[in-house]
Amino acid sequence: MPPAPEVPEVVIRRLPYYLRSLVHMANRGQQVVSSQELGEWLGVSPAQIRKDLSYFGEFGRQGLGYEVAYLRDQLCAILQSDKHWRLALVGAGALGHALIHYPDFAQWNYHIVAVFDNDPAKHGQRLREDLVVQPMEELEETIRREGIQMAIIAVPPVAAQEVADLLVAAGVRSLLNYAPISLVLPEGVYTEEIDPVARLQSMSYYLR
Amino acid sequence: MPPAPEVPEVVIRRLPYYLRSLVHMANRGQQVVSSQELGEWLGVSPAQIRKDLSYFGEFGRQGLGYEVAYLRDQLCAILQSDKHWRLALVGAGALGHALIHYPDFAQWNYHIVAVFDNDPAKHGQRLREDLVVQPMEELEETIRREGIQMAIIAVPPVAAQEVADLLVAAGVRSLLNYAPISLVLPEGVYTEEIDPVARLQSMSYYLR
DNA sequence: TAGATTGTTAATCGATTAACAATC
């Protein structure tokens, strides 16, 4: 048996958007969707959607399309977004506060269960009923004890690499990095960077 | 004369990261960098860097490499990040507050100069010395008067499309969208979406 | 000059799309 072809990373990056649309359609009561309709909605070709899905199985029915709720649940499972994920947040500044109050994380099963900051003035501060800012010294032990695998970095750029190293040493395998620097990380640690300035810059290029 | 080949969008998306690295290197006093070194730093092949830059001109010297400060300034100009950009922000919630206090925007010449919210309780609230929350009714006039071309959407998903329509109608040409929905926009309006949940989802796929 | 590195071309690689048999 030939090995299953590896799924290209671009495909994995598109699945969340398919999923988001399916949730939207399911919520408004839509039963069935074709690759045509989903593609129009997302600005993607129907062939691409069918090809992307085919990496994971056969989810549709010829002549009919895809059952919205079924495909939604399948994608959710593929992305492991059906699991309950526990996240650490490092950095309790303005951005950290906004992230804690961001309703989508918990709604999608990504729960911030620990917050760390290096400012002693913030230690002990209660951000939510069950969430208190901890000092950096407690990071390793807490992450190990809680078995936390994902973390969000919301510290100034100068501190980000050091924080990333601490997190990885403590066992974290995925980093969502809000600091505008390219982290250097060992094999097997995944990172996604969110840099709004880079986005503004690519847009301003076109404003001529 | 053949028309200048159009620059692929992927290239434009990489330039901000080249620029960011060059700023970093210049700040620590580095004079010269090779495509090799810059590529290692960013996890990109040296050939790709040279090819990308070649869309815009010849910036290096054979045998030597690139003068860091010069290339930085050139990229800054290409991305039009050397211009002073005035932005509107819609949504004065937790995320909006964090964005206002985000130091990188202003540092990079992207200035939030107007904030709008539909909550009357917030109107008149002073967020910075020179920044007061305005009602949505003033959006069109303010944006026209100030000649604002870029905007940030930080409202709940249900409101985002309507807000986008208002902004576009007022003359905005680029939208940085923090709401997790795919906006439908007319030709010639650029949009970039920031969706941390989508990022977490593609990372959790790999955590198996 | 010798060594290094660019800018560019051509080759490779991979992703997207077109097309269609299968089938609901």
Next chain:
DNA sequence: TAGATTGTTAATCGATTAACAATC
């Protein structure tokens, strides 16, 4: 059955990389 739409293959397209002449 006729019409529609999937899943998949093959063709196309575009992006990345390898290689090297030009040249600092």
